[in-house]
């Protein structure tokens with residue numbers, strides 16, 4: 049093996065652990081194919097760990113993440129595990145802040161063989177990436193809520209030039225890379241509420257400044273309400289979306305629905321020095337422990353991780369690994385024979401994992 | 412004629428005036444059928460009026476609205492007409508505050524004969540009402556943005572016990588009325604982000620207190636991101652939704668998409684003393700003046716107005732009028748022969764208006 053990479057693995061709570069086993073199996077199958085070794089180090093963190101130890105995200109786990117080449121994350125949080133202000137214990141939000149993972153990258157696309165909830169045949173061509181700013185916006189308010197007795201609560205959102213510039217730059221660079229790969233012009237659509245909020249008018253202004261520096265990529269803007277409608281009515285017309293933290297949270301789930309739900313939606317939380325990859329779904333306590341979870345989003349997140357590592361290190365073998373996983377997942381569903389349970393299918397986490405590793409080994 | 416009602420009419424900008432003519436025609440057809448007279452008083456206001464006079468919402472217009480039995484509103488705003496902080500001139504937001512119209516009532520349902528963007532045949536059964544809190548939440552920040560040089564902007568959202576209690580009470584009363592009319596159990600689903608924000612944890616707490624006072628209506632809560640997904644994947648499972656101002660803005664457009672877009676989505680902005688009814692769409696400058704606008708949302712808004720006046724006054728003839736309009740609209744589309752342009756049809760504003768008034772007269 050030429051090169052080794054160390055991956056910090058945070059399986060977390062509920063189905064997080066189950067889908068992480070799937071990722072591990074697929075990453076093990078991919079290593080010999082590309083001549084690279086990935087050392088996966090499983091680390092404790094999460095709501096259950098908080099219950100057991102009083103700490104959700106131990107210092108040693110943070111330090112191992114710090115020195116790892118990338119972080120692979122399952123899912124964390126349990127509805128009944130809450131802090132003093134009534135909000136949940138959510139280590140993924142702490143990780144975004146701690147490692148300054150400002151770009152929440154949430155790609156979705158339709159997979160042949162799996163139904164979409166949309167009737168228009170153009171839904172086949174859905175292939176878009178939502179880029180969510182993940183370190184400020186309304187989430188700036190987290191832990192800072194101004195609670196005045198039992199009468200009123202204020203939460204403040206913050207938009208900075210620095211934060212907006214870097215997320216918009218990220219989106220334009222991504223669109224340019226996609227344009228090259230897909231062999232067509234790139235486009236970034238900014239989603240805001242500039243008609244009502246000063247912070248959002250500022251966001252749009254900065255977006256337009258950044259857009260002017262990227263003349264090869266088309267740029268436009270829409271209001272978040274109209275975009276929620278457009279994303280249901282004509283999602284196949286969009287390429288890259290960029291938006292504030294809270295809007296990105298909502299719209300990324302919306303677009304995941306267009307391709308069949310959270311089980312198909314991978315994500316990356318990417319900063320300038322660190323990156324974390326996780327399925328967009330949560331811990332799903334209702335089905336945890338039953339082997340029913342769809343591991344696809346987790347497998348695609350592992351592929352995103354390899355892609356990111358390849359870009360960062362220049363080691364193209366890892367990009368080949370990412371492509372192998374993507375193609376294996378495509379093959380699993382293409383014939384219509386394997387179908388996850390949330391699509392009305394019968395196939396368990398283990399079934400889908402096995403199908404993917406088989407496809408990968410046969411490729 | 413037994414009774415007279417005075418309606419303040421604010422046609423506004425762009426297609427606002429065009430669809431208001433449709434509403435006028437239909438309301439004229441309905442009056443002899445129910446033995447009531449509606450005096451429609453057209454009043455100036457809007458972005459164009461702001462350009463012409465320097466005032467978007469003249470004092471005399473406000474006073475006529477104040478003394479009217481109800482306000483019927485077209486659409487207002489033009490993208491290039493903006494205030495000093497870069498946000499738009501939007502009189503409808505001022506009206507919500509001025510008349511304390513705290514409940515944004517946004518019903519949607521599928522109409523036989525018109526396609527929906529969803530492939531599941533259950534989409535036929537979509538019939539839900541989103542209740543949006545319209546006087547606080549993130550919109551509290553409007554006009555209060557804290558702009559710090561060209562570097563950062565803060566916008567603050569406010570959730571009060573008073574505001575949350577009254578919007579939740581409104582939602583439960585509405586669900587109880589719908590349950591009676593539809594002959595089944597009612598349900599209110601609260602949409603928040605209680606896992607992250609103190610204000611939203613407070614909103615959920617107050618919702619649960621109100622729910623406890625309405626044991627006959629089922630109550631549950633979901634996070635706004637998950638709900639954006641659920642509303643695409645299984646909208647037919649919901650009845651009444653209640654949510655914060657900004658979330659309500661986004662989700663009401665999302666659900667309008669499920670039944671074919673804003674042209675089908677009426678709305679009411681309802682307070683304890685006043686109420687305003689308007690189509691959920693905007694001024695659509697791109698098609699203004701061409702007679703292409705779908706007047707359905709405006710007609711259904713006029714029906715909502717009659718319904719509200721009936722409830723308020725106890726004059727059931729007006730409820731009959733509302734039902735007549737609703738049934739006329741249903742008939743227009745049921746055979747599939749009349750189809751608005753945004754559904755790929757050929758029918759103009761005038762065509763649809765004529766079909767509706769004919770159906771109403773023949774009923």
Ligand SMILES: CC(C)[C@H](C(=O)O)[C@@H](O)C(=O)O
Nearest residue numbers: 125138140141297606607636
């Ligand atoms: C778990 C939750 C706090 C989180 C968020 O709101 O960011 C999740 O929904 C996401 O989108 O990553």
Ligand SMILES: CC(C)[C@H](C(=O)O)[C@@H](O)C(=O)O
Nearest residue numbers: 243244273488501503504660
């Ligand atoms: C025009 C706009 C400011 C308004 C809002 O955001 O409330 C509209 O989208 C609505 O939903 O009534």
